[in-house]
Amino acid sequence: MRIVFTGYYNGFNVEVRSVEEIALLYHMGCFGKGSASRSQPKAAQNDVTPRIMRKRQFLKRNYWFKKFGGFKGTAEADNFMKDVEGLTAKIIGDGEKRTQKDVIDLVSSDEDDGAETNSTHSSERFQNHDKEDIVVIVPNSESEEENYFANMKPKCCLNKVKIQEKLMLTPQEAFFLLYGLGCLQIVSLDNTLLNIEKCWDIFTTADSKFVNKYVVYHYYRSKGYVVKPGIKFGGDYCKGF
Structure with missing residues (x-):
């Protein structure tokens, strides 16, 4: 055959x-x-490790998805971001100061008292999206700072803009x-x-x-x-x- x-x-x-x-x-x-x-x-590779993506790249992709993807929002999908309007505003103003970019939270605030509860709900949602494209979001790195890795707090998010290779x-x-x-x-x-x-x-x-x-x-x-x-x-x- x-x-x-x-x-x-x-x-x-x-x-x-x-x-x-x-x-x-x-x-x-x-x-x-x-x-x-x-x-x-990548489709021919056996590596199932989640991809690592910078925060700015993740925000831009979600902006493209909202603007060009014809996405019909659901409550479950919107939980992956705290404030969509704030994200898009920051993306449009991508040329502004770096400090204005770094105030955005992707999933929840780092200082939120309910962070542990939110992470539990997030893990449950990720289990339901085991076939989706899960990426690890790391902070932006504008310079070679010595404490970059020491203060890094990566987060897992659902990449809505999945580029099919x-x-x-x-x-x-x-x-x-x-x-x-x-x-x-x-x-x-x-x-x-x-x-x-x-x-x-x-x-x-x-x-x-x-x-x-x-x-x-x-x-x-x-x-x-x-x-x-x-x-x-x-x-x-x-x-x-």
Whole structure:
């Protein structure tokens, strides 16, 4: 039984969106690159450790979620922040003084007498969101202060703006999987499946050097090499054509 993966052509390259397919393609052949990673996509990693995020980044993401995400607020979700209006006001005034940024609490005030009770309720809510993206929020660090780690009080929060990483296949990789191995089906911009001939026409039209690039890629890949463009290191393998 042959596994057939599904890729979506976006005008520049082919993206694979399924987490299971991303893991298989990367681990079984080192195909593609993570859209939000330097190389190995996070979806293909087995690390389940919560990500660490700065407070300012967390606040900005929640501002984007409120403004562009079409979020229909619920009481449970709003409990993750003490004052949404205060947060958005601080985010809009991101260029103001640092002292104005640091007065925001993400979950509850550090000086609240009911902090222990709130943490208990928060842990119960986190158990209900075990499949959600939980991040560890640490204070902003504007300078190398000696007491930064001594006074650090990290907090766990629910990251509402979860960026789904995709596996980005170069046109050469996608065509090799389609033509050479026959294990990839490519969906065009108009949501139709591309056969080999149509895919070849699209790739050659989009890149005048696609033929040269693919010949080099197919040759070395068939020899067992993991072929990657060298443009990142100043020596792309198509140079000279």
